[in-house]
Amino acid sequence: MSRVALITGAARGLGECIARALHGAGYRVALADVQLDAVQQLADQLDPSGQSAVALQLDVRDKAAFEAARDLLVARWGGTDVLVNNAGKSKVAALMEISPEEFDEIVAINLRGTFVACQVFGAHFAERGFGRIINIGSLAGQNGGTATGAHYAAAKGGVATLTKVFARELASRGVTVNSISPGPLDLPVVYETVAPERIAQIKQMVPVGTLGSADYIADSVLLLAADHAASVTGACWDINGGLFMR
Template sequence: MSVPQPLAGRVALVTGGGNGIGAAIAGTLAARGANVVVNDIDADRAHRKAAEIGPRAIAAPGDASSSADVSAAVALALSAFGRIDILVNNAGMDQAVSILDLEEANWDRLIAVNLKSAFLFSKAVLPGMIERGHGRIICTSSVVAHRGAMNGGIHYGTTKGGMLGFARTLARQMAKTGVTVNAIAPGVVDTDLIRTHMKPEVREMVEAEIPLGRLADPAEIGGAVAFLASDDASYITGATLDVNGGFWIG
């Protein structure tokens, strides 16, 4: 049975694409037919994921919060594929710390990785998208943008709320250009990190708060991004797609 290829011929760049949610997004976009550029600060992770996807993927490692690294990654993507049709602003980090213990340098670093990166990559890819009259930008926010970070830091919650404002404002600015901009807000996702660090009793407590009764499979996040990247979402912009099993309403 053939798999539908709604993104055939498109080129997607995924930041933070070497592991976790980003890796699932990169894999799903490739499965839907896209050529994929895997950006990750960890070069080994980026190359491993690109190799796993196959010949339609390349690694473009670098720090998503560095303008020089962003320029290099975009240049590599354009050299390999000629254009970028889809940008997934997914790079991010978290730090569970009270504001009373939060150092200014840690605040600045997390803001740069989680939020500045979206600005840098979006600005870098938009000229080509505007010239072609078509583009998709999808920003990874979080359920904490709605309900606040329960165990994460205030800087993490701030960036995820900021990502929604970034996406909505950019959607307005790009509305006449053929470029749509949307966000996804995942809940708790069953990644390797969660499986390694979340204690069984904590997981049980979290799952009890989720109306669907389980954590998200990473592929379900990838599917939401693939939908927003497809022509089926051509009339959707400035929206937030909540992919959290009802955690927001729970």
């Protein structure tokens, strides 16, 4: 039987790319998003029969929602093998103008969501003796951010730390936990929300001169999710065009 992967924030953008790549590689995919209609459309495109693709409405801030998703996938496909914590929310905001409520909202989606997902599915994977968790971080969590708000950068910095904490906790149980930290990506949502002149400025800042490929991020997820990727855990793969070098 093929492996089962749950991808959060799968309705569009990078999450959609990752979902398509996993399904194309033979995974049965659970596509989770707060917007059920959008993710249902993708599931229908991938497999109208529902045998290898299912849509789930899921708010990543809600631990009980992850528990329900875990139980549903146990009943439907016998369990889950791979978790991709992709859901997130970015917001441009002046540092001194971010309200405590705005800070809490962004941190809840980007950091709390990753934490509760790793708790629920980390335990599920440990019980099964196998699992792959891939957290989608951000360059902003490494360099403090240049085009995003401080709340987003802080949350993604927390994701990088949580990755190491869960990797250490679960390593002896056959479960790996890794993160990927993309820089600016070539995605439709970027061109919808960022002015053309700003995109040109961003490209000039990137040493390689181009925005990153979402498809390549998806390929990297496939590598980290592979059965023979057992020796990679607690790692952060930087894919940022040379903007941040260790």
